Amino acid sequence: MRKGIIQIILLHLSLILFSACTQRRNFFEDSDDPGLSRLTSRGYDIVTLYLNDSAYINLYEHHNLGGSSNSKVAIEKILTNSNKDTLSISWKIQYADETDPPVGFYNLSLLIPVPTTFNKSDFQNWEGKRLPYDVPLNVTLRLNRNNSSFNAPDTGTASIYFLKINPHENQNSTGTYLFSGLFEGSAGNNRITKGRFDFFVDKGSLNF
Amino acid sequence: MRIYIIILFAFFTAQAHSQHSLIIASGFSTDANRKYGSPVTFTHIPLSLQWLPTKFGSRVFPVIKIDYLLPLKKTTIDSAYTLNTAMSNEISIRKTYRPFIFNLNTGMRFMVYQRGKNFFYADALLTAICHQYIKVSYENYDTGNYEILNPDISVRKTSIGVGLGLAYRRLLSSRSSVLCMLNIQSPPFTSSKVDRYEVSYRFVAPIQFTIGYGFSYKKTK
Numbered sequence: 001m002r003k004g005i006i007q008i009i010l011l012h013l014s015l016i017l018f019s020a021c022t023q024r025r026n027f028f029e030d031s032d033d034p035g036l037s038r039l040t041s042r043g044y045d046i047v048t049l050y051l052n053d054s055a056y057i058n059l060y061e062h063h064n065l066g067g068s069s070n071s072k073v074a075i076e077k078i079l080t081n082s083n084k085d086t087l088s089i090s091w092k093i094q095y096a097d098e099t100d101p102p103v104g105f106y107n108l109s110l111l112i113p114v115p116t117t118f119n120k121s122d123f124q125n126w127e128g129k130r131l132p133y134d135v136p137l138n139v140t141l142r143l144n145r146n147n148s149s150f151n152a153p154d155t156g157t158a159s160i161y162f163l164k165i166n167p168h169e170n171q172n173s174t175g176t177y178l179f180s181g182l183f184e185g186s187a188g189n190n191r192i193t194k195g196r197f198d199f200f201v202d203k204g205s206l207n208f
Numbered sequence: 209m210r211i212y213i214i215i216l217f218a219f220f221t222a223q224a225h226s227q228h229s230l231i232i233a234s235g236f237s238t239d240a241n242r243k244y245g246s247p248v249t250f251t252h253i254p255l256s257l258q259w260l261p262t263k264f265g266s267r268v269f270p271v272i273k274i275d276y277l278l279p280l281k282k283t284t285i286d287s288a289y290t291l292n293t294a295m296s297n298e299i300s301i302r303k304t305y306r307p308f309i310f311n312l313n314t315g316m317r318f319m320v321y322q323r324g325k326n327f328f329y330a331d332a333l334l335t336a337i338c339h340q341y342i343k344v345s346y347e348n349y350d351t352g353n354y355e356i357l358n359p360d361i362s363v364r365k366t367s368i369g370v371g372l373g374l375a376y377r378r379l380l381s382s383r384s385s386v387l388c389m390l391n392i393q394s395p396p397f398t399s400s401k402v403d404r405y406e407v408s409y410r411f412v413a414p415i416q417f418t419i420g421y422g423f424s425y426k427k428t429k
Contacts, residue, residue: 026404028403028405030359032351033351038356038358038359038405039289039355039356039357039358039359040357040358041357041358042358042406130291130293130297133293159291160291161289161291161297163289163357180357182289182290182291182355183291184291194355196355
């Protein structure tokens with residue numbers, strides 16, 4: 001009897017574990033742009049873009065305790081010890097049709113010069129703005145193959161449209177931002193078009 | 209689903225020799241399951257065919273209904289955005305919904321009150337196979353330059369639902385009658401999400417007000 005109960009519990013646990021392992025990533029294909037996910041603002045944690053006309057997507061990360069999820073956006077203020085700091089918005093991206101795990105990936109960063117006093121409130125004020133058109137701040141695109149420090153990254157210019165930078169308080173105690181928008185640019189011989197992102201960003205993870 | 213069809217078939221065969229009635233009805237339907245914040249309420253013209261394997265005057269009898277709800281087109285606006293500085297950064301795109309609904313119901317109809325030629329009924333224990341196809345389309349726009357934020361998609365699903373109803377029937381003769389009916393039906397017991405992608409609407413729970421004509425006929429072997 002006891003053995004039977006233990007077997008049932010083990011069966012349920014393995015089913016839960018199996019369902020967690022087999023969960024597919026958030027990706028909702030846009031029929032107008034094959035390989036790209038739709039432009040959304042729901043915190044699906046996804047970035048997709050065309051890099052030289054091929055579709056790319058953020059990495060799908062497997063966690064040590066089981067389960068997998070789309071890799072998050074990294075937003076960081078880099079201190080430069082000058083009158084301007086740099087806000088870095090970066091993703092790790094892979095070729096969309098590549099096998100999992102991918103053979104290689106790119107580290108894609110959008111670098112924006114900001115005043116040293118730049119804070120969350122300034123960040124939130126960018127909602128609905130296009131850089132560098134509505135806010136005169138030049139955006140630098142940096143593309144680094146495999147995040148390697150041996151190869152010099154390709155750099156160029158970019159533009160970004162912040163559609164949503166909305167506080168979303170019910171996600172956790174420190175609060176989150178719903179962060180979504182569009183971007184495009186070029187770096188060296190690489191051209192990025194139709195970039196679109198949709199993330200939940202923990203306020204507590206921001207260093208400004 | 210297969211069991212449901214077998215029960216339905218058994219029910220038809222069991223009633224093969226009794227007096228039967230048919231009701232044809234139409235009217236107006238609105239949605240009791242509108243998503244909070246949605247700018248549109250789905251409305252329909254219901255076309256209903258009811259089969260009652262009984263004669264007039266029975267107190268409790270089964271009812272089988274086939275409902276097709278003809279959608280009334282609803283439009284709303286979505287926003288699309290571009291980074292192209294030669295164009296307006298935001299435009300409005302017209303979005304059209306056409307929610308097609310087909311229901312096959314079975315249940316029991318109870319006579320709750322009768323006075324002369326006037327009968328009042330309650331429909332209970334109605335279970336249904338519900339098929340809903342919410343068709344969403346956008347007007348033509350420049351897909352090369354603009355991206356719609358949170359675009360809606362069409363969803364087509366079939367599932368089980370339940371319903372309730374009230375009916376008033378007035379006999380015109382021993383074989384014919386007119387009816388006024390009020391029915392509410394649950395949406396299909398399934399989510400309108402597709403692979404976790406959220407849409408701006410929910411499946412429809414139709415509240416139908418219909419007026420119909422009923423006539424009875426003798427079923428012969």
